[in-house]
Amino acid sequence: MGSTLIEKIFAHNIGADSVKAGDIITVNVDRVMIHDIFIPFVKDKFEEMGFTKIWDPDKTVLIYDHLVPASQLDDPRHHHIGDEFCDKYGVKNVHRSDGICHQLMTEAGYVKPGDVAFGTDSHTVTYGCVGAFSTGIGYTEMASILGTGKLWVRVPETIRVNIEGELPEGVTSKDIILTIIGDLRADGATYKSLEFAGSTVDAMSVASRMTMSNMTVECGAKCGLFSPDEKTAQYCGLDGLDDFLTTLHGDEDANYAQVLNYRAEDFAPVMACPSQVDKIKPVSQVIAEAASLEEGSVVPGVGLIEGGSVRVDQVFIGSCTNGRLEDLQAAAAVLKGRQIAPFVKLIVTPASRKIYREALADGTLDILAEAGAMITTPGCGLCCGRTGGILTDNEVVVATNNRNFLGRMGTSKVNIYLASPITAARCALAGRIV
Amino acid sequence: MEQFTGKVWLLGDDIDTDIIIPTEYLALKTVKDMAPYGFSPLRPELAAKIRPGDIIVAGKNFGCGSSREQAPEVIKALGVRAVIARSYARIFFRNAINNGLLLIENDTLCNDVKEGDEITVNVGDSIEYKGKTYPISALPDNLLDILEAGGLVKAMQKLNGIIK
Structure with missing residues (x-):
C-alpha cells in the first residue's frame, strides 16, 4: 500500500517509516505564524500557561496585516502588544507593513516544501501550494506550540483531485477551486486533505496553485497540497529538489477516501x-x-x-x-x-x-x-x-x-x-x- | 452520569465564525465585551435573549470559516451550556475543546426540535426530547484528556508544574 502526500510529510516529520489516515500523532513544528489580530490573546495564553521562553524564536513569525494601517481606535494596541512580545521573547521575524501573512510566509522563505507549519489564521492552508502541511489553529493551541514546539494532529484522509488538460481562455485557478468547492460543498472535505495533481496543475504557476490551496479551507479541508516541482524549488529559492522532496507525491496505490477527476476544458468562469x-x-x-x-x-x-x-x-x-x-x-x-x-x-x-x-x-x-x-x-x-x-x-x-x-x-x-x-x-x- | 436540561436556540447549516462573532468586534479588549454582538449578522436579538444554561442546536458544519477562538469563547461567555450540531468545522472543534465548551454531534435532533423547547442531555450518552432518545458518540481519548484537564491552558499549566 502506498502513501498519500500528507502521509509522507507527516511520516518524515516524526521520523516514522509510514503513518496512515486516522493515526493521532505529535508533530515537530517547523514554523509558526501569528498575525496582529490575535497576538494579544496568544501572549495572554502563553503566559497564563506558565511558559517563560519560546521553544524556538527563529521559527516564530509575527505579521501585522489585518490591522494595518489601523482603522479603529483599538487596533494600535495589538501592535504595541506584538512589539512588546517580540522584545520580551526574542522574536526577530516581524513584518509590520509588508503584506498579508499568507503571501509573506512563502514569499519571504519561511515555509519550504515538506515543512509542517501552523498559523493563527484559517487561510494558513495556503502554504500547501509549495507542498508543505500548514493549517489554521486557535490562539490557545498556538500558545502551546510556542511553549513546546509540538502539536497533536490526526493524520487526515485524502481526497485526490486530478485535473487534466488546458484551461479555456479567461478561466483561472480561481474558477477551478470555486467549482470544486461547489461540488464538495462547504463541509465536503472537513478534516481531510485535498491533494491536487494532473497536467493542468503541473502547468500552473506557484501563484495560481496558491489561490487553490488558500481556498481549500472553504470546503472544510485541513490542508490543500500540491507536489513540489522545479517551479516550486525556484519560487522557494531551493537548489532543486532533494531526495525527500522528490518523493512528495501521492502514490497511485495510496488509500484515497475519494477521487475527483476533472477535465480543464470543462471549467468556465x-x-x-x-x-x-x-x-x-x-x-x-x-x-x-x-x-x-x-x-x-x-x-x-x-x-x-x-x-x-x-x-x-x-x-x-x-x-x-x-x-x-x-x-x-x-x-x-x-x-x-x-x-x-x-x-x-x-x-x-x-x-x-x-x-x-x-x-x-x-x-x-x-x-x-x-x-x-x-x-x-x-x-x-x-x-x-x-x-x-x-x-x-x-x-x-x-x-x-x-x-x-x-x-x-x-x-x-x-x-x-x-x-x-x-x-x-x-x-x-x-x-x-x- | 452528568445530566442537564436547557432551552433550545435553533440555528441552520454552515453557521460561520463571522456570524458567531463578526471581525469588526475582534479587537475589543475581552470576550465579555464581544459577547453582546454574538450571532448579530444573522440574529441581532439573539445574544441578549440567551440565558445561562441554554443550548444551541444547529445543522451541519457549525463554526466554519475563520480560526477565531473568540467564536467558542463568545458562545461560552453567553452562558451556552452545549452546542449540538450535525457536524463541526475542524478549527472551531479544536478551539471549543481547548476552551472546555461541550460540543455534541447528532444528526437528527436539529430536524425535530423546536426553538424554545427544552431538551435534556446525558453527557457522553444521549439526548432526550419529547420522549425520544438521541444517541451521542464519544470523543477520542486525547480530546477527553484535554477536557478532563479543564482545557488546554490548564493542561499546559500542569505540564509546567503550576498546578497539579
Whole structure:
C-alpha cells in the first residue's frame, strides 16, 4: 500500500517509516505564524500557561496585516502588544507593513516544501501550494506550540483531485477551486486533505496553485497540497529538489477516501453567490437568472437588477487568494486603455509590498489607476471588512477574495460575489455582472 | 452520569465564525465585551435573549470559516451550556475543546426540535426530547484528556508544574 502526500510529510516529520489516515500523532513544528489580530490573546495564553521562553524564536513569525494601517481606535494596541512580545521573547521575524501573512510566509522563505507549519489564521492552508502541511489553529493551541514546539494532529484522509488538460481562455485557478468547492460543498472535505495533481496543475504557476490551496479551507479541508516541482524549488529559492522532496507525491496505490477527476476544458468562469462560499454558479447562469427578474427591482441576496443583469457598486481585487502579480496583471489586461463604469468603486490591494513594487515597476498599477482603480496599501484590506470599502444594504461587490459570509464587508444585506480577477475586472468595466 | 436540561436556540447549516462573532468586534479588549454582538449578522436579538444554561442546536458544519477562538469563547461567555450540531468545522472543534465548551454531534435532533423547547442531555450518552432518545458518540481519548484537564491552558499549566 502506498502513501498519500500528507502521509509522507507527516511520516518524515516524526521520523516514522509510514503513518496512515486516522493515526493521532505529535508533530515537530517547523514554523509558526501569528498575525496582529490575535497576538494579544496568544501572549495572554502563553503566559497564563506558565511558559517563560519560546521553544524556538527563529521559527516564530509575527505579521501585522489585518490591522494595518489601523482603522479603529483599538487596533494600535495589538501592535504595541506584538512589539512588546517580540522584545520580551526574542522574536526577530516581524513584518509590520509588508503584506498579508499568507503571501509573506512563502514569499519571504519561511515555509519550504515538506515543512509542517501552523498559523493563527484559517487561510494558513495556503502554504500547501509549495507542498508543505500548514493549517489554521486557535490562539490557545498556538500558545502551546510556542511553549513546546509540538502539536497533536490526526493524520487526515485524502481526497485526490486530478485535473487534466488546458484551461479555456479567461478561466483561472480561481474558477477551478470555486467549482470544486461547489461540488464538495462547504463541509465536503472537513478534516481531510485535498491533494491536487494532473497536467493542468503541473502547468500552473506557484501563484495560481496558491489561490487553490488558500481556498481549500472553504470546503472544510485541513490542508490543500500540491507536489513540489522545479517551479516550486525556484519560487522557494531551493537548489532543486532533494531526495525527500522528490518523493512528495501521492502514490497511485495510496488509500484515497475519494477521487475527483476533472477535465480543464470543462471549467468556465464562475462566482460564489451571496452569501455562501459553496453557492457556485457559472457567470452565464448568474446573468440569465438576473435577466428573468424585474428590471429596476432590488432582490435580496442578488442586488439591483439593471441592464438585464446585476448592478455592481464595487469591485475588490486583492487578498491572499488573488492579490498576486499575475492577478493584477490579468485585471490590467482587461482594463488597459479603458475606463471602469463611472459609478463603480474599484479597489486594488496587492498582497505584499514586493508584489506592489513589481506591479509598479512593470506598469500594471499605472494601467489600473488610469482605468479608475483606487490602489491601496498591501494587507488584508477589505477582505476582512475592517478597512476602506465597507458597503451598505443591497449594494453589490464582486470580490476576488475567499469568503462572502453574511456581513463580512459591511452590513448583513451586502451582496458579495466571489470571482476571479478577470471576471472582477470585466464587471468593473461594465458596472454589472458580465 | 452528568445530566442537564436547557432551552433550545435553533440555528441552520454552515453557521460561520463571522456570524458567531463578526471581525469588526475582534479587537475589543475581552470576550465579555464581544459577547453582546454574538450571532448579530444573522440574529441581532439573539445574544441578549440567551440565558445561562441554554443550548444551541444547529445543522451541519457549525463554526466554519475563520480560526477565531473568540467564536467558542463568545458562545461560552453567553452562558451556552452545549452546542449540538450535525457536524463541526475542524478549527472551531479544536478551539471549543481547548476552551472546555461541550460540543455534541447528532444528526437528527436539529430536524425535530423546536426553538424554545427544552431538551435534556446525558453527557457522553444521549439526548432526550419529547420522549425520544438521541444517541451521542464519544470523543477520542486525547480530546477527553484535554477536557478532563479543564482545557488546554490548564493542561499546559500542569505540564509546567503550576498546578497539579
